[in-house]
Amino acid sequence: MKLDDKIKASLNAEQQQLDKVISTDDRLFERITGVYQGSMRWWVMLSSVIALFLTAGFIYAGFQFYIADNVSDQVFWAVWFVVGLMIQVAIKLWIFMEMNRVAQLKELKRTELVILQAIKRSA
Numbered sequence: 001m002k003l004d005d006k007i008k009a010s011l012n013a014e015q016q017q018l019d020k021v022i023s024t025d026d027r028l029f030e031r032i033t034g035v036y037q038g039s040m041r042w043w044v045m046l047s048s049v050i051a052l053f054l055t056a057g058f059i060y061a062g063f064q065f066y067i068a069d070n071v072s073d074q075v076f077w078a079v080w081f082v083v084g085l086m087i088q089v090a091i092k093l094w095i096f097m098e099m100n101r102v103a104q105l106k107e108l109k110r111t112e113l114v115i116l117q118a119i120k121r122s123a
Contacts, residue, residue: 011116019113035099044095051091058084 035044058081065077 008120011120015113015116031099031103034102035095038098038102040098044098047091047095051088054084054088054091058088 035041038044061077061081061084065074065081068074068077
């Protein structure tokens with residue numbers, strides 16, 4: 001009986017933790033901010049700062065392309081513009097993939113909770 005009571009107490013404690021985590025259905029803004037609070041938050045923050053600098057960089061490259069006098073300078077600045085834009089797109093894609101990973105983990109925990117509740121009811 002003591003083992004059964006320990007298992008039930010452990011399941012109840014875990015259920016209370018899961019209820020806190022999955023009590024709300026996140027909207028887009030909440031999912032985006034959730035990425036900045038997850039286990040990869042430092043990498044997401046770093047990549048966001050890099051993306052911010054890249055934005056300034058490719059805007060500068062676009063401006064330099066616009067004011068360039070000869071074709072070789074225009075090609076140089078156009079390449080940097082495209083490279084900066086592609087890197088920023090890759091960073092944003094990674095952030096959205098991380099957001100999807102967090103949402104999938106939350107759904108997995110939600111499913112786990114439903115299974116645990118079904119096991120409790122049948123026991």
